[in-house]
Amino acid sequence: MLLRRVIPCLDVAGGRVVKGTRFVDLRDAGDPAELAARYAAAGADEIVLLDITAAPEGRATLLELVERTARRLFVPLTVGGGVRSTAGMRAVLRAGADKVAVNTAAIADPGLIRRCARVFGRQCVVVAVDVRAVSADGGWEVLARGGRDATGLDAVAWVRRAAGLGAGEILLTSIDRDGTRSGFDLDLLRAVTAVVDVPLIASGGAGTPADMVAAIVEGGADAVLAASVFHRGIHSIASVKAALAAAGVPVRPVEEAA
Numbered sequence: 525m526l527l528r529r530v531i532p533c534l535d536v537a538g539g540r541v542v543k544g545t546r547f548v549d550l551r552d553a554g555d556p557a558e559l560a561a562r563y564a565a566a567g568a569d570e571i572v573l574l575d576i577t578a579a580p581e582g583r584a585t586l587l588e589l590v591e592r593t594a595r596r597l598f599v600p601l602t603v604g605g606g607v608r609s610t611a612g613m614r615a616v617l618r619a620g621a622d623k624v625a626v627n628t629a630a631i632a633d634p635g636l637i638r639r640c641a642r643v644f645g646r647q648c649v650v651v652a653v654d655v656r657a658v659s660a661d662g663g664w665e666v667l668a669r670g671g672r673d674a675t676g677l678d679a680v681a682w683v684r685r686a687a688g689l690g691a692g693e694i695l696l697t698s699i700d701r702d703g704t705r706s707g708f709d710l711d712l713l714r715a716v717t718a719v720v721d722v723p724l725i726a727s728g729g730a731g732t733p734a735d736m737v738a739a740i741v742e743g744g745a746d747a748v749l750a751a752s753v754f755h756r757g758i759h760s761i762a763s764v765k766a767a768l769a770a771a772g773v774p775v776r777p778v779e780e781a782a
Contacts, residue, residue: 578606594620641690
């Protein structure tokens with residue numbers, strides 16, 4: 525049976541990990557390489573590092589930061605932010621990433637997903653999708669540039685298209701829930717898992733281990749991603765995995781990460 529994953533997220537701005545609410549009011553949370561190593565030792569299955577100011581600033585990913593973080597890890601590292609071409613993806617992979625997430629550039633040029641999948645294999649290509657609800661009775665819109673720009677794209681339709689173009693994984697973030705610790709948007713997760721068969725990482729709203737259980741058991745996610753609950757020591761990776769295991773969700777035991 526496929527193991528479900530618990531993934532800490534490192535949002536990086538100015539070379540430091542930051543965390544806010546709904547992508548604003550960012551506060552310093554530490555050094556990326558140190559936090560990544562700490563989470564890996566604590567049982568994280570993967571690490572996601574997002575250079576959240578690369579797209580708004582129109583620059584490439586900070587490769588030195590990727591290299592420094594990758595050197596500290598023995599679990600897979602996904603890196604996103606600032607990748608606009610196959611050459612950019614190659615540079616991030618050479619810096620030590622195992623997978624690369626594309627977001628804003630893929631919205632502007634969906635063919636980027638296909639080109640990256642053909643060159644590097646779809647297992648390396650993660651499409652990050654940031655969404656907000658547009659109506660009380662369902663429906664979500666894709667946002668670009670770190671949640672700054674509305675695109676008019678329907679989130680479910682975009683995810684389906686991205687998977688068809690070659691995305692090996694979807695990182696789906698509810699901006700409405702981000703940093704609120706109010707639980708994942710289960711309706712959103714169910715809507716997406718109904719139309720794609722690639723792995724889905726649920727992001728935005730993790731507040732308790734029970735929320736993460738619900739994202740997988742009720743929402744159909746393959747992995748759960750969280751930031752503030754781990755950065756602030758509210759919950760541990762071990763407690764999340766214990767809750768998942770108690771609910772019958774197969775996970776890699778924490779003790780194997782030591």
